[in-house]
Each structure stands twice: as structure tokens, then as C-alpha cells.
Amino acid sequence: MRIGDAAAAAGTTPRALRFYEQRGLLPPPTRTPSGQREYGPGEVARVRAIRQLLAAGLTVDDLVSRAHRFDLLDEDPPRRCCAADSGPETFAPVVSARLAALDAEITRLTSLRNKLARLAATGDTDEPDED
Amino acid sequence: MRIGDAAAAAGTTPRALRFYEQRGLLPPPTRTPSGQREYGPGEVARVRAIRQLLAAGLTVDDLVSRAHRFDLLDEDPPRRCCAADSGPETFAPVVSARLAALDAEITRLTSLRNKLARLAATGDTDEPDED
DNA sequence: CTTGCCCCTGACGCACGCGTCAGGGGTTAC
DNA sequence: GTAACCCCTGACGCGTGCGTCAGGGGCAAG
Numbered sequence: 001m002r003i004g005d006a007a008a009a010a011g012t013t014p015r016a017l018r019f020y021e022q023r024g025l026l027p028p029p030t031r032t033p034s035g036q037r038e039y040g041p042g043e044v045a046r047v048r049a050i051r052q053l054l055a056a057g058l059t060v061d062d063l064v065s066r067a068h069r070f071d072l073l074d075e076d077p078p079r080r081c082c083a084a085d086s087g088p089e090t091f092a093p094v095v096s097a098r099l100a101a102l103d104a105e106i107t108r109l110t111s112l113r114n115k116l117a118r119l120a121a122t123g124d125t126d127e128p129d130e131d
Numbered sequence: 132m133r134i135g136d137a138a139a140a141a142g143t144t145p146r147a148l149r150f151y152e153q154r155g156l157l158p159p160p161t162r163t164p165s166g167q168r169e170y171g172p173g174e175v176a177r178v179r180a181i182r183q184l185l186a187a188g189l190t191v192d193d194l195v196s197r198a199h200r201f202d203l204l205d206e207d208p209p210r211r212c213c214a215a216d217s218g219p220e221t222f223a224p225v226v227s228a229r230l231a232a233l234d235a236e237i238t239r240l241t242s243l244r245n246k247l248a249r250l251a252a253t254g255d256t257d258e259p260d261e262d
Numbered sequence: 263c264t265t266g267c268c269c270c271t272g273a274c275g276c277a278c279g280c281g282t283c284a285g286g287g288g289t290t291a292c
Numbered sequence: 293g294t295a296a297c298c299c300c301t302g303a304c305g306c307g308t309g310c311g312t313c314a315g316g317g318g319c320a321a322g
Contacts, residue, residue, distance in 0.1 A: 002268075012310095013310080014268090014269080015310060016309080016310060018270095018271095023309095032318090034269090034270090035269085035270065035318085036318070037270090052250075053250075054309085056246050056250050057240075057246070058247070059307095060308075060309070095247060098247060102240055105240055106240050109188075109237050110237055112187065112188040113188065113230065115187050116187040116188045116189070116226060116233065119183075119184075120223065120226045120230070143280095144281085145299080146281065147279080149300095149301095150280060154279095163288090165288055165299090166287090166288085167300075168299085168300090190278075190279090191278075264322090266319105266321095267320095268318080268320105269316105269318070271316095272314090273312105274312085275313100276310100279306105281304105281306085282305080284301105287300075288297100288299065288300090289296100290295105290298100291294100291296090291297105292296105
């Protein structure tokens, strides 16, 4: 399977696969004698797992920081990667960190939204917000 | 008043003032014969107004799109800029657009957060989310 | 052999609000 | 006069996950 088909099978693009490889999320695949990458179904499953985690709000760096245990993702649905078994070797720490970051961002945007709504309603802000 | 003092009076930096000017949010100020910018209290008030709107979640482009009516901001608290008088010449349209964008972003981050929380709890996502 | 599609690497682009550095000149106080 | 500090313009940096272009080679079909 060459990169185009593998990318399509994983629901993404060749560029993304090369990017993941470059960032250390995918192991360097075998190459044909002419240098073309060759992927198997295992690699495709791994890419799907990566994309699930990225879609869930983790960053590439989050995954890279746990890349040494990334074989945990080598089953199609990433069940054992970040669930109840919260050992330091799993994704639990980065997941909870990302959860906290998301909560902070949601809080920030919500207060921003309220501030803007007040501005629209009354034309004034209440907290001078010394900057 | 030179740029450093004006920036400090407005609670920001010289770089920001030059940036606003370059983007068309501030009119080009008068210059000393040697080319240095000279600001008065009116400019400072305008900068404060700009910063309030930016802090409220509007983007520079939002303000630029209404720059032709930017004199509405020439009083210290920007009362008349986006409040109940919702004429097309005010900031009301961009404010409501930004409100909608903020709501969309908050919704997106919240669902992301929930997805991630489910992933952490069960190790699975429910919506395959075809991509 | 040639056409056409896919692959390779390397590098820039994007959105946003400035921060920061480089290289050169003005302004003020001693 | 000169040190110390401020100002000028122009240009790159940042963070994120790739998209996209450039220039060159591989692979299968007619």
C-alpha cells in the first residue's frame, strides 16, 4: 500500500502521514527499493487512532510526549490508551492536562462572550481590567 | 506627547500603536519636523476604546471594517459604538457576528471537551465523525 | 518509448496581535 | 560634547496542523 491509498484508508492525506512521521508519531515505514513508503493495515489503524486523539483536542506534542508508549494505540479503537488505567505510561496525564486547558479556554471565551454581550447591551464594560 | 508616553497612558506599547496605525485603526498622527509621532489625549482615548473592543473579543479586522465610523469611539467609554442604536453605521453588526462566532467556538470546544472526557473515561468515541 | 499519475524532499503559507531584533537618527541633561 | 534614552522603518518570530508549490523521479499501460 503506497502513501496515497494508506492516507485515503485512514481518512486523511499523504501530507499528513509524512507530517506525523516527521514529528515522530509514525515509525518510518519500509520503503520500496526506489524509496517509496509502504504501509500495511497496522499503520493505517495507528493513523486512525492518532486522528481520533487529535480530533478529541490533543495536540501533536501531547502525543509525541507519550510516543514511547504509542504502541498502546496499535489497536483500532484506542481503548487502553487513556482510560481508567492511569499509570504514568499512558495518555491519562496529557489527556487530563488537555481537559484542564480546554476548560480554561472555554471559561475564558465564555467570560469574553459575556463581556461583549454587556458591551453590546449597555455600551460599557464593568471590569476595567487593568492591562 | 511622544509614542512611548501615549502608549503607556493607554496601557499598551509603542509597537501596538504603530500596528494600529498601520492597520488603519489610528489616523496618522502629526509628526515633529524630525519625523517623530505626536499624540494628544484624544488619540489616547481612542486607543483605550480600541483596546476595550479588542479585549471584548473583536478582531482588528472587525474594527477596520467600521473604521470609517470610528469617530464614534472618540469618547472615553465607547458608549455609542455598539449599543442599542443598531444602525448599519455602528459596530452592532460586527459585534453580533463576533458574538455568534464566539458562541460557535464555545460550542465546538465544549463538545471537544466532552468527547475527550468520554475518551478518557471509556477509551472510545461515539461519533465516528467521518473525515 | 511515451503518457499520465503518483511519489519524493524541501520550503513557504496561513491567521493574529503584536514582540523583538537590526541598523540608524533624534532629544535631553550634564 | 557626549552619554543615555527614546524614536524611526523594515522584517522576522510565534503556535498549530497541515495545504500547496517547485523541481525531479518511479510505475504501469498503450
